[in-house]
Amino acid sequence: MSVQRFVGPNSRDAMRQVREALGDDALILANRPTEGGIEILAMADNAVAALDTPMPARPPALARDATPWQAMSERLLREMQEMRELLDRRAPPKQSAPPSVRERLMTQLLAVGFSREIATEVLDGLPARLEGNAKASTEATQAWLSERLAARLITLESEAALLDRPGIVALVGPTGVGKTTTTAKLAARFVMRHGAASGALVTTDSFRIGAHEQLRIYARLLDVPMFALEADAPLDTLNERLQSATWVMVDTVGTSQRDQRVITQMAALKQTPVPVRLVLVLNAASQPDILEEVIERYRQAARAAGATLDDCIITKQDEAGRLGPLLDVIMRHDLRLLFGAHGQQVPEDLALIDPSALVAQALATARPDAPVHVPAASPARDILGQGRRVASLLERLRQRVAGFSQLEQLTALSGLPRSVQAARLETLQATPPVAEVLGICWGPRRRERGMDWALPDLGVDAEGRWTALAWPQHRQPAGWAARLEAQTTATQAAVHWLPVGLDAEAHAWLEAQLAPWVGAARASQRVVFQGERLTLGQLFAASQLGNALPLRFQGRALEQRSAYAEVTFTGLTTPLLAWCLELFDPESERVQARRYYVTPARLGSEAQALLATPLQAEGVAALTRRAWQLQKKYAEGDIDVELRLLLASGMAAAVMHLDVASDDGASTLRRDLLALVGRRQRRDTALLDALHHAFMTREAIRALSASYAEADE
Template sequence: MNVRKFSAQTSREALRMVRDALGADAVILSNRSVNGNVEILALASADMASLAEPSVDKEVLPQPLVEALAGKRIAQSQPKPQVQQPAPSPAQHATVAKTLAGSALSAFERLRPTPVAAPAPVAPVVAAPAVSAPAVSAPAVAMPQPPAATTIDTHQAEMRQMMDEIRSMRGMLEAQLAEISWGAQHRREPMKATVMREMLAAGFSASLARYLTEKLPEQGGDAMGWIKSVLVRNLSAAADENAILDNGGVFALVGPTGVGKTTTTAKLAARCVMKHGAGKLALITTDGYRIGGFEQLRIYGKILGVMVHSVKDEADLRIALSELKNKHTVLIDTAGASQRDQMVAEQVAMLSGADTPVRRILCMSATSTGETLNEVVKAYKGNGLSGAIITKLDEAATIGSVLDVIIRQKLQLQYIANGQRVPEDLHLARPNFLIDRAFKMKREAAPFQYQDDELPLVIGNTARVMNDQSLREVNLG
């Protein structure tokens, strides 16, 4: 007798293993749950004949079955009568096979070692009644069933796996259909492919480029002119260069490390001193982490004749703002932190918890990628940003990425900074100038330009984000 054990996470997998190993006619001896897995004991159909042989150990088989087999041996040793007996029917063979299989299973369960820590409950096996040859009746064997909770968890896991596979297949189909559609459209409308290539070369995201390209007016005309007009219409910027300085208030410049917050703070401070005088301005720094951070702002303050205050927490900030409430403008230089750092949330909470309203202005480096800038805005947004300042404009190869994020996040652009000079390298943001500059600064290096055969792959990856709400809110005019 060759009883084999199969173990898998689900019943379906275990049955598949039985079918692959023993064939479709295999006999299932038991099916139960062991340590979270499904365990099946099975026997090949070819081995069923061996169970009926009289060479089975008497200690393994139940006593009634041993007596029946002993009677069969005695009957075989006696001379056979001349009357020919009819051959057993297939139904009788099946009945005997089931009886022997149940007896073998009960014997196997008795001889099998049980775990010491958590012994699994063994279902009682009803002993086979005494039978007379050749007719044998099948005993009722109680099969162990898996717990209901384990079955439910298994079904839920299978359902989640199936849904993940369906979503994956859907994404693959959408991407492939987008590639096929774009390839046909490129051959039918080559102008759209040209517009798409220009926007990608300028640094704009593939999803925004595809959305605007699909919305191009059907009638002819200047396609690039229409694209630029839509981008200018959706790029919000301050109308007055001195809007912040004239109205006054408390402003905090926030952003990741190295985007130029301290230098930009010094540029705004110099403009405020030139317009209102040093007595109307106060500088505060929360940068107690970076070596020399406070000293850098203190040197700027000494040149301008403005006192620089250092705060460590929300309580210090409240005291400082209370003492400086008679100032026309208060500029706060904050400590830089990664957008994935918990300190960003603590910084936003500190600035939002002050008694005096603090308007936060986000500094965004033009040299960063669109994906990074999008994470930065989401991390620093908190309960709302009062505006944004693009820094390092002179260092960026393309500026389409930062303009794309500002358009998507509906930020108001206050200034642009294109150098280290204080205060000369700070200018009012003009949408027409920035959009025109973005297309003039497009990628000229061949390794970073998209070819015609690469555009379908780029478009295919945008299939999942075309329903983004930020794209739906783009004003097309």
């Protein structure tokens, strides 16, 4: 038996016996006083591991001569064995759940130097297909993240946007950021594009030893004139000497952001009849808090001088340990990135900013141990964050939705006196749209229910998506053929969606142009099918509709099922295809609506791809009514009726564009828009409310900025 009994006159002696017999690791099972002293039951530690034989569920009867003390020792052994078995059967510890996609991306953004503020704004647009998929591929998530970050950067479209515009460009910033070398690089690029005759260099740096001479060497190499000016002298003192130059580059003296002379410098640059474009030069290798302070102080100085400072150039890109903090501060302050410098060679080491490449470089320089820059919290920063989100949304809508820029111009008009609105509107309406449209979805020639206006004619772009362009019906000539002719000439439209059946003249014009078209029809419309005269309702009464396609209709996800037959119309010489469409709800398994259309027979079954547009137009009409009411309720001041209608229909078309699209870009835009107001209603109406809110927020910020500018004057 592995349990041994030790008796000693006292506990110290008994324990000595235990150690001598079983070692220092012996397991004491029990001890008790006896007539002879102290009794201890103990066993060797390695004997516990040897107890592998399971103990019976109920112990056998103890021998008649077994003492209570021996019975207790047996029970102890049995309990120890049961505990051992329990430990052997214990469940393995639960492993912590793997981080979600959002958590992984948040960790990554913080590690490369972005603030939690920007990281949160970026990840708020994470698509559901990625956020809810823990197994989403790294390639997919990184591609989305890179695209999202690149979209947050405001950059110069081309060198021409800076170098082909006559005027004065002044580089400002602290000492040692590379203004003089950058001045030479930009001047060299100008000379390469336009020659040396129309350029000039100016320096205000009279403090650094040799600063004039350094720029003078560059001027001599480029064969352009160079002029020196005292740092606090107004720029207009050089007006006569700069008359022959159409483009002037100014290299200013480097001034610490904490130096009060920054304000004096800005005021001197502002004193010229020619507008001066201020460009802040930032050292990419600077600490985040230094970059923050430089931007804030220089912008404050520019505002104090009545100027704006919205452009920047980054230098020493090759010396930066990581670019995340730099991009973060640029995003938060909405600076436009013009160029990036990555070396001393003139002009080679200066490049137009490529947002995707810059983001890729930033994401490749993770330092988990680096401190995260946390901008100071303030109400003003919250307002800036709201303005930044709205500006980003509107910029992405501008890039995606054709005609959105014109819609924004209309929004700006609504804030002017009504006496001015009509004249400005005439000018805008006379200007052809920037983007050509694929086709025109013609509005019904009747007033909308409960309204005193008819839905304008709306544009569809080359990808079959709604544009924000609209043309009021009262501006169209009389007669369908004349309308079609005028709009096709003005917009280069190739496809036409018509709200009624065609007359012979309009049909002849469309056929002569070989233009694709779709005409709405009614169930009572009579046609000739295989020599028999039938209504469309009778023609398709027994038809089995198939070829189900997904479709969003009036804010709902439905299926479009169709059937078609070749027919002829009285008075028309060419055959047509008559279409019957059913909108089917796959959840309730019920038909929600039935519509009839006609298309040219020459298009064949491919015409089905055109049938979603008139269905979606029904939703545009409903959204236009809602937008009209929002304009009437919230607009400040009196708005011209036509202007209000163009605003309402343009907003409705832009929202329909987003609501029916299924790509990731549209999904992200929808999510960001809805985040402005929350979604407490149907998606399309919630999107419309959010777009209206974005416009109101932008105009409010503009008005506030204008009021501060007036107060400063």
